[in-house]
Amino acid sequence: MLKIFNTLTKKKEKVQFSYSKIINIYVCGVTVYDLCHIGHARTFLVFDIIKRYLEYLGYKTCYVRNITDIDDKIIYTANRNNESIDVLVKRMIKHMHKDFLCLNLQDPDYEPKVTRCMQDIISFIEILLKKNFAYIADNKDILFSIKQYNSYGILSRRKKLCCLHDTVSYDDSIYNESNDFVLWKHSINKSDPHWISPWGPGRPGWHIECSAIINKFFKNGVNIHGGGIDLLFPHHENELAQLKSIKSSFSIKFWIHVGMVIINNHKMSKSLSNTVFIRDLLHKYDPEVIRFYILSTHYRHPLVFREKNLNASQNILKKIYVSLLYHNIQCTHTNDQKKLRNTFKEKFFSAMNDDFNTPKACLILQKLSQYINKIKKSRDILLYNSLSKDLIFFGNVLGLLNHDPKNFLRSFTNKMSRSQINIVEKLVRMRDSYRNNKKWNLADMIRKKLLKLGVTIKDGNERSTYKFIYKN
Numbered sequence: 378m379l380k381i382f383n384t385l386t387k388k389k390e391k392v393q394f395s396y397s398k399i400i401n402i403y404v405c406g407v408t409v410y411d412l413c414h415i416g417h418a419r420t421f422l423v424f425d426i427i428k429r430y431l432e433y434l435g436y437k438t439c440y441v442r443n444i445t446d447i448d449d450k451i452i453y454t455a456n457r458n459n460e461s462i463d464v465l466v467k468r469m470i471k472h473m474h475k476d477f478l479c480l481n482l483q484d485p486d487y488e489p490k491v492t493r494c495m496q497d498i499i500s501f502i503e504i505l506l507k508k509n510f511a512y513i514a515d516n517k518d519i520l521f522s523i524k525q526y527n528s529y530g531i532l533s534r535r536k537k538l539c540c541l542h543d544t545v546s547y548d549d550s551i552y553n554e555s556n557d558f559v560l561w562k563h564s565i566n567k568s569d570p571h572w573i574s575p576w577g578p579g580r581p582g583w584h585i586e587c588s589a590i591i592n593k594f595f596k597n598g599v600n601i602h603g604g605g606i607d608l609l610f611p612h613h614e615n616e617l618a619q620l621k622s623i624k625s626s627f628s629i630k631f632w633i634h635v636g637m638v639i640i641n642n643h644k645m646s647k648s649l650s651n652t653v654f655i656r657d658l659l660h661k662y663d664p665e666v667i668r669f670y671i672l673s674t675h676y677r678h679p680l681v682f683r684e685k686n687l688n689a690s691q692n693i694l695k696k697i698y699v700s701l702l703y704h705n706i707q708c709t710h711t712n713d714q715k716k717l718r719n720t721f722k723e724k725f726f727s728a729m730n731d732d733f734n735t736p737k738a739c740l741i742l743q744k745l746s747q748y749i750n751k752i753k754k755s756r757d758i759l760l761y762n763s764l765s766k767d768l769i770f771f772g773n774v775l776g777l778l779n780h781d782p783k784n785f786l787r788s789f790t791n792k793m794s795r796s797q798i799n800i801v802e803k804l805v806r807m808r809d810s811y812r813n814n815k816k817w818n819l820a821d822m823i824r825k826k827l828l829k830l831g832v833t834i835k836d837g838n839e840r841s842t843y844k845f846i847y848k849n
């Protein structure tokens with residue numbers, strides 16, 4: 378049975394959703410003012426796995442991920458670039474979709490933009506005002522009154538921001554001593570982007586966006602709400618306070634938070650210029666390599682980003698694909714060996730059922746692939762095919778092993794960099810010249826060197842041809 382760690386209770390809890398009902402999932406999406414980075418990749422990849430896995434278990438899901446297309450950072454960046462907010466936002470959404478598509482992230486069922494939900498946000502604030510959970514401040518901003526909501530802090534076990542560095546947006550900035558936060562920011566200048574409301578022109582605060590969107594799509598509550606751990610306080614605490622204030626029975630069953638990405642001992646941040654963009658990683662690595670690398674750390678732990686670990690993941694994935702090289706998809710005859718196959722199956726799914734323990738699940742893929750290599754040597758073709766099918770199936774649950782093994786491995790020989798291929802070619806031609814001059818010892822020495830590089834030689838009359846071999 379699936380167990381998920383719930384931030385609200387700080388415990389792993391059994392999932393007891395009803396199969397006849399749709400599982401509602403809401404994840405806080407991207408603020409589109411820049412390209413998406415590895416932190417985004419990690420968060421959304423984790424929820425991609427969660428959604429895939431729930432569907433594998435037979436649940437139907439409805440996944441909503443918003444797009445924040447208006448906020449301080451967007452306004453600042455558009456002004457700095459001397460372009461309109463609309464142009465900036467459209468470009469960034471296009472890049473985001475391209476990156477996510479490359480990473481093989483399944484699309485959410487709905488991807489509402491904040492600016493398209495303005496009426497829902499305004500109606501939500503109206504209810505909060507009516508119920509006295511909100512008030513109009515002297516400067517005409519509308520604030521949420523924390524003292525009116527007794528359970529504030531129930532999710533994060535926090536009530537106050539520690540310092541200004543704790544803030545992630547204007548909306549979190551300490552407004553007054555009671556830490557009340559902005560629901561509606563009154564427009565001072567006519568040139569500011571604004572929407573008409575009963576309280577004059579303005580724009581919404583960040584926290585109210587998500588609550589209003591959740592309420593719009595999931596009137597009866599949410600089964601899973603997630604995001605990065607940096608959103609836990611104050612963003613998610615505020616979201617919960619708002620939702621509970623308009624409907625005390627509103628339920629969010631599981632809160633799931635994904636750990637941070639750490640680079641050079643620091644949290645990734647623009648001010649430290651240590652941001653790793655998805656696009657740059659995709660230039661260097663196959664998307665499955667990035668996926669395998671991210672899944673090799675448990676989602677609740679911090680991911681310490683090191684390129685050498687990414688390369689190590691690449692090597693592991695290559696070995697897994699090598700074990701599948703001679704797998705015959707068409708072959709319908711399989712060697713049952715139920716006991717053996719069930720052992721791997723049980724291990725894989727018990728790892729996934731234990732709060733999506735993907736590092737363990739990835740290790741099972743490796744172990745199974747090593748076992749397949751042994752079977753390959755014993756030439757038990759039926760068992761080899763059965764186990765290969767299982768390996769591909771497990772991989773697919775994690776969004777992996779979707780490539781044809783030959784094509785996947787060939788892409789590395791092509792990618793084996795032009796300079797490496799140049800070296801190989803030089804050695805082959807040098808060996809040709811030794812052979813033509815009957816310097817057999819030297820020619821043989823180069824043949825051995827090429828073999829070490831994973832290259833085999835076929836001798837012709839004057840010139841030899843070569844090919845790359847896949848090593849286990």
Ligand SMILES: [Zn+2]
Binds near residue numbers: 405
């Ligand atoms: Zn949110």
